[in-house]
Amino acid sequence: MPVLIPPAERSQDTRVGAPAWREAAVATTQKAHLLTDRCGQEAVTMWQPKDSVRDPHMARHLCRAAYIQPWRFRVEMLKGGGTVEQPPPGEGVTLWKSKMKPPAWQARLPLPLHRDARAQQTAEVVHAHARGVRLTAARLCRAQNQINGQLRQLLRQRQDTDRRLSEVRKGLLINQQSAKLRDYRPKSEKVPDKADSMLVWEEEELKAMKRKMEKDMEKSETLLKALASCRDTLGHCFKERLQAVELMNQPLDKVLEQAGRHSWVDLFRVPSPRIQGQKTPPPEPMGAYTPECAAALHEAKHLLMESKDTLVDMAKNEEQILQQQRQVSDCVCATLAQKMRETMELKERMNMSLGLMRGTINRCTKFNQEMYITRGIIKGPLSKSHLETREKLDRPLVRMYQRHVGTQLPEATRLAQGTDKLQRHIAYMEKNLQELLTARKNLIWGLHCKKKGYDVDFNVVRLRLRQQHPHVCYEQAQRLISDRDPGKPAHRESAIAPQ
Numbered sequence: 322m323p324v325l326i327p328p329a330e331r332s333q334d335t336r337v338g339a340p341a342w343r344e345a346a347v348a349t350t351q352k353a354h355l356l357t358d359r360c361g362q363e364a365v366t367m368w369q370p371k372d373s374v375r376d377p378h379m380a381r382h383l384c385r386a387a388y389i390q391p392w393r394f395r396v397e398m399l400k401g402g403g404t405v406e407q408p409p410p411g412e413g414v415t416l417w418k419s420k421m422k423p424p425a426w427q428a429r430l431p432l433p434l435h436r437d438a439r440a441q442q443t444a445e446v447v448h449a450h451a452r453g454v455r456l457t458a459a460r461l462c463r464a465q466n467q468i469n470g471q472l473r474q475l476l477r478q479r480q481d482t483d484r485r486l487s488e489v490r491k492g493l494l495i496n497q498q499s500a501k502l503r504d505y506r507p508k509s510e511k512v513p514d515k516a517d518s519m520l521v522w523e524e525e526e527l528k529a530m531k532r533k534m535e536k537d538m539e540k541s542e543t544l545l546k547a548l549a550s551c552r553d554t555l556g557h558c559f560k561e562r563l564q565a566v567e568l569m570n571q572p573l574d575k576v577l578e579q580a581g582r583h584s585w586v587d588l589f590r591v592p593s594p595r596i597q598g599q600k601t602p603p604p605e606p607m608g609a610y611t612p613e614c615a616a617a618l619h620e621a622k623h624l625l626m627e628s629k630d631t632l633v634d635m636a637k638n639e640e641q642i643l644q645q646q647r648q649v650s651d652c653v654c655a656t657l658a659q660k661m662r663e664t665m666e667l668k669e670r671m672n673m674s675l676g677l678m679r680g681t682i683n684r685c686t687k688f689n690q691e692m693y694i695t696r697g698i699i700k701g702p703l704s705k706s707h708l709e710t711r712e713k714l715d716r717p718l719v720r721m722y723q724r725h726v727g728t729q730l731p732e733a734t735r736l737a738q739g740t741d742k743l744q745r746h747i748a749y750m751e752k753n754l755q756e757l758l759t760a761r762k763n764l765i766w767g768l769h770c771k772k773k774g775y776d777v778d779f780n781v782v783r784l785r786l787r788q789q790h791p792h793v794c795y796e797q798a799q800r801l802i803s804d805r806d807p808g809k810p811a812h813r814e815s816a817i818a819p820q
Contacts, residue, residue, distance in 0.1 A: 394420040451566050453602070453609030458562040461614060464621045465555040471628045472548050478635050479541050485639050486534040487795045492527045492646060494798040495788045496520060499653075499781045509767065510774035519656045526649050530642050537635050544628055551624050554617045562614070650789060654782055661778045668771040675764045682757045689750045696743050699736065 336343070379387065394406040408415045408422040415422045432438065500520055504511075602608075604615040702708055710716060719730060788798055 389421070392421045392423050394422075450609055454562050454565040457609050457614055458559055458566060460618065461555050461559040461562060464618055465552055465559060467625060468548055468552045468555060468621055471625055472545070472552065474632060475541060475545055475548065475628055478632050478639075479538065479545070482534060482537055482541070482635055482639055485642060486531065486538065489527055489530045489534060489642065489646060491788065491793070491795045491798045492650065493524065493531065494795070495785055496524050496527060498784060498788070498798075502777060502781045502784065506774045506777050507770040509770045510777075514660065516653075516656050516660045516778070519653045523649050523653050526645070530646060533638060534642065537638055541631060541635060544624070544631055548624055548628060551617065551620050554613075555621060558611075558614045558617050562609075650785065654785060657778050657782050661775055661782070664771050664775045664778065668768060668775065671764055671768045671771060675761065675768060678757060678761050678764065682754065682761060685750060685754050685757060689747065689754060692743065692747045692750060696740065696747060699740050699743060 391409060394408055396404050396406055398404055406420065411422075412425040413422050503517070503520075602610045604610055604612040606612060701712060714730075714733065723730065787793070
């Protein structure tokens with residue numbers, strides 16, 4: 322028969338389980354609950370932005386209100402006194418109906434499409450780099466085209482300057498030819514005059530022009546080499562940049578239009594307020610716009626500005642030298658023409674004097690011949706058989722008259738005196754006639770010299786006008802000056818020179 326244990330003293334706790342057992346179960350439950358909350362919070366946190374994580378020190382029912390508060394529209398006061406609600410700034414989709422703008426959601430864990438997203442991001446980076454490289458290549462190509470255009474202009478200007486330099490050198494040869502031709506003048510015409518001074522002045526001016534043109538040619542040659550080197554550098558950078566855009570089929574000019582830039586060096590771009598060109602990106606060694614490209618474009622811009630100024634200066638100097646050379650040549654030709662007119666005037670005077678002297682010489686010669694005839698008549702006949710009665714001093718009338726004392730007839734004395742006087746006059750006339758003949762010979766020689774000097778000056782002017790024609794090249798003038806050597810031109814005139 323069972324024995325019943327009497328109930329113990331009744332306590333306040335009606336639970337049967339032991340407290341330790343119950344506390345162990347509660348602890349296990351609390352631990353599982355905390356673990357569940359932590360894992361859930363951590364799982365949600367990995368899928369939410371950092372600013373959306375709940376503050377552990379804030380009550381749970383207040384976390385959502387604090388989290389949503391930055392999303393709500395803001396009320397702004399207007400100047401007129403009214404109010405307007407504006408969404409908060411930043412990225413995200415604006416919900417106008419609920420007047421909220423949640424921020425853009427960003428996950429910190431890779432999504433299932435992470436590989437495709439990374440591939441798309443890589444493609445975007447590659448495309449952005451390709452676009453930058455293509456834009457840089459377009460700018461390099463445009464700069465290279467402008468450098469080529471500037472090279473062509475510089476080469477054409479160098480050809481024009483070289484042609485003008487050849488004309489200046491030909492002018493020096495013409496000056497030398499003119500000086501040599503004037504050496505053919507007779508000695509009496511070689512007195513230094515203004516024409517010789519003008520030839521010397523022309524030579525000095527032409528030498529100064531030659532030095533100036535040669536300096537322009539040297540400067541343009543240096544600039545030409547720099548432009549060619551810059552063009553090669555731009556071409557190398559352009560080809561290097563094109564390696565990244567070989568598979569992208571789009572014209573480079575279209576790329577520049579999309580970028581709003583017609584020229585990277587900014588010299589020939591048409592200014593327009595509607596076109597806002599992109600700013601120059603900073604050079605990056607690993608980017609699309611490398612320091613080498615920046616240096617090449619900067620050098621191209623500098624050389625283009627310098628070449629533009631050089632072209633203007635060369636064209637201005639060429640035009641100035643052309644006008645100056647024409648003025649100098651016209652002055653020399655005008656001086657030679659003035660000398661020719663003066664020579665012609667003196668020649669006419671000498672010819673008139675020669676004509677007057679010719680008449681005087683003829684009259685003096687005729688008078689001298691008459692004086693010789695008169696002297697022969699006065700001297701009487703050569704033979705006794707030719708004597709007449711009136712010529713004898715022992716004729717009857719004279720013999721009878723001489724019988725008177727102191728009567729000497731003057732016939733013989735007067736005849737001797739007259740004959741002597743006539744002889745002296747004849748000698749004086751012969752002396753004057755000889756002086757007239759000598760003066761006439763000098764006039765003839767002077768007239769010949771004047772004619773020779775006129776012909777030489779005329780040939781000099783004709784030679785200058787013929788050699789200055791544009792069809793006469795420098796080599797032809799050089800051959801002419803080498804073939805024309807006056808040597809000793811005075812020997813030919815010495816045969817007819819007055820003794």
